[in-house]
Amino acid sequence: xxxxxxxxxxxxxxxxxxxxxxxxxxxxxxxxxxxxxxxxxxxxxxxxxxxxxxxxxxxxxxxxxxxxxxxxxxxxxxxx
Numbered sequence: 001x002x003x004x005x006x007x008x009x010x011x012x013x014x015x016x017x018x019x020x021x022x023x024x025x026x027x028x029x030x031x032x033x034x035x036x037x038x039x040x041x042x043x044x045x046x047x048x049x050x051x052x053x054x055x056x057x058x059x060x061x062x063x064x065x066x067x068x069x070x071x072x073x074x075x076x077x078x079x080x
Contacts, residue, residue: 008032010043021049 010030020026025048032041 008034008040018049023050
């Protein structure tokens with residue numbers, strides 16, 4: 001294959017991949033779908049996560065925007 005070309009899309013959550021973290025090789029199989037949502041193939045892959053595993057609470061924390069954070073492209077000292 002010369003270059004790259006999109007043939008479809010696979011979606012999964014990072015949480016799903018991390019949940020079974022145990023330092024061993026994991027195998028996954030996902031259906032590849034086209035823009036219309038029609039199955040056009042299968043993606044098989046394997047992966048291994050290394051490092052420390054801390055179970056994460058699935059509750060989402062609400063993070064409020066900080067008024068102190070600079071906005072890219074704007075002068076942080078000029079508030080007019």
